[in-house]
Amino acid sequence: MSSINISKIPNSLQEHWMPFTSNKDFKENPRLITGAKGVYLTNHKGKTMIDASSGLFCNPFGHGRKEITEAVAKQLEQLDYCQPFQQGFGGSFDLATKIARHTPGNLNRIFYTICGSTAVETAIKISVAYHRAKGNSQRFRFIGRERGYHGMNIGAISVGGMVNNIKTFASILMPGVAHMRHTHLPEHKFISGQPATGVELADDLERIAANFGGENIAACIVEPIAGSTGTLVPPKGYLKRLREICDKHGILLIFDEVITGWGRTGSAFASQEFGVTPDIITMAKATTNGVVPMGVVACKEEIYDAVMDASPKGAVELFHGYTYSGIPVAVAAALAVQDIIEKEDIFSRAKEMVPYFQKGLFTLQDIDVVENIRGYGMMGGIDIKMNVKPGKAGFECFKACYEAGVNFKATGDCLIIAPQFICEKKHIDEIIDKLRTGILNYSKNLKN
Ligand SMILES: Cc1ncc(COP(=O)(O)O)c(C=O)c1O
Secondary structure, three states, X not given: OOOOOHHHOOOOOOOOOOOOOOHHXXXXXXXXXXXXXXXXXXXXXXXXXXXXXHHHHOOOOOEOOHHHHHHHHHHHHXXXXXXXXXXOOHHHHXXXXXXXXXXXXXXXXXXXXXXXXXXXXXXXHHHHHHHHHOXXXXXXXXXXXXXXXXXXXXXXXXXXXXXXXXXHOHHHOOOOEEEEXXXXXXXXXXXXXXXXXXXHHHHHHHHHHHHHOHHHEEEXXXXXXXXXXXXXXXXXXXXXXXXXXXXXXXXXXXEEOOOOOOOOOOOOOHHHHHOOXXXXXXXXXXXXXXXXXXXXXXXXXXXXXXXXXXXOOOOOOOOOOOOOOOOHHHHHHHHHXXXXXXXXXXXHHHHHHHHHHHHHXXXXXXXXXXXXXXXXXXXXXXXXXXXXXXXXXHHHHHXXXXXXXXXXXXXXXXEEEOOOOOOOHHHHHHHHHHHHHHHHHHHHHHHO
């Protein structure tokens, strides 16, 4: 008997233009998720799947957390919305204090945005505003990195290094952006942790500074570990060298920790994990366990002070903000997440699971279609051998794994694995077993 629950499939799938989706393929064979609890998802066929990527890296504390649901419901009853311009409510200040307890150094000034992309665009604007306030308006250039992903607004795709974005939207990209090379070298094969080679790739920043004049560069933005393009772990010493070059030229260093923030590496932020303090950190996703959109920009105190000092009292110091900057429901969810982090010592829990997860991940290297595996903390990337054209193998393999009962995100030909921090060893085993089944099924189909 078929277990398909037809009532869960909408009458028409045509009107919704889905984001980052092969719409035509999906609408022929939809994958609808109907429920989520703990580490499991249920689809419209009634099948249970394990969530191996924490949604899109955003639900590491588990699906269906009652504490968050209750906090959001209570907030909606008490104060559903409050405009964030020239007004406020207590929660956003409490949350900023709590976030600042986790951020490294004196990155204690917290600006709320709507998502990761808006956090990145805000960081770009704050960098420009800071340099203007210091009398350095000539600093308008930004340095990103190939294979970087920072979101989808114009600022974010300009500093990002995803080829499709750069090609498709070339005519509207921000001016004055240069890219360093990415950090993935051919010899980086099946390495768990930081590769020993490639520190010199950071010198690209020095070369760009020599070319354009370091005094004209506002900021350099990188993901400490490039997440969306396949868990590219920074070579040993790389981030430290970037920091040194930025300091030499007065360039702000922005770490985009939208994925690596809130425990993904085993430390609160990758910054602490790698011992390098940037000037600005962007975060989003896990801030609310993914249940309400929210982005955050944490800045060094001197950045905030410079922007404040440049304006007379009564003026709006930073001409920037969003209707949904730190709205009550997002703040309520984020405060509930802060409680979970504290009560469950959840970063330590993630850190303890890292060796087990990494070991399990690398057991998949014997599969013939697995070309490479990379990993750090509770993140991993599995490259599947290209099949005819880039992206096909990754997508087909993703679908085979979905059928095998494990869900995750694939980018191009890379399967991106990011388990939830509430995973027990048995859940990691289940993820790895089902990945093996799914990848092998994909491989068998290729041969038939
Ligand atoms: C590092 C990084 N920055 C920014 C973003 C964009 O976040 P959002 O999709 O919330 O705009 C993402 C999304 O995956 C990301 O991985």
